[in-house]
Amino acid sequence: MPKTKPPATTMAATATEIGPPSTGGAGRVLLRMLADNKSLIGLIVLMAVVAAYSPNFLTVDNLLNILRQTSINAIIAMGMTFVILTAGIDLSVGSVLAFTGAVCASLVAADASLWVALPATLMLGAALGAANGVVVAIGGVQPFIATLVSMTVLRGATLVFTDGRPITTLSDPFWAIGGAYIQGIPVPVVIAAVAFGICWFVLGQMRFGRYVYAIGGNEQVTRLAGINVTAVKIAVFAVSGLMAALAGIILTARLESAQPTAGMAYELDAIAAVVLGGTSLMGGRGLIFGTLVGALIIGVLNNALNLMDVSSYYQMIAKGAVILLAVLVDSRGKSRA
16 A cells, blocks of 8 residues: 655654754753752852942952851751751750750860760750650651740750850860861861761762651651651751751850850741752752752841941841742742642
């Protein structure tokens, strides 16, 4: 039988399939890339605007100052990311920072070895975080309520422990944790970079990280898959407490004293950094790199407002507006998806 010529529509469709990508397809890819990196783009735009306004912004000293000031919030926010990825929240990190910082300062003031004081402080922070995890995972209490209670209790415990007064007379080796430099880079920045590398590896390369994402995506399905959801939840809160204790050590060393009011509202800055970095408050979606970018956005914003001589009262308003904008952009992006 003679071969029949395929319909014109079929030939057109075939040509479309084997031909080069359409402009529309490339545009969609570009929009997807911009959406996936909107926090990084926002940071670059913010830095460009501030640099155009203030010639002192891009100086080495000022950039190192931003990194030093950002390091504490970045460390806390990295621990917060683990919790939020499981659709939880940890409001106690500021109080954990204050309490563990006071305990560490008391050990150092009593001439305890740093090899004893530092690990003990980190273990205390992890234990306090794990206690939150037990209340949430085993006690069935909502993370917001559980950590709100521990925030209040630990703040009171800090005031009792310190008698409402700073703990001083700390040693020079301990001070170096917060004030020394390594090859011109502040030690807190180096510590934050190491913490970032570890968190990135755990979340991106280890099975535990996949469990964290799975619980945030669908806890019930994860449980039915045989994963110990209770243990993972306790572990992520322990990580959050550990990172808060690490930040407490750095802050105490930098101030050369443990302040009973240290860490006030730090939990808000940490949550803001996580949200600005693109991590969903509903859990299951986000990257530790985004959290680092979010912390840098807050640090650059604070520095810019200081360079502009803006009152600290207005700085709080500006920070809140930026956070709200980030949440709205994230919500619109999910709606379009």
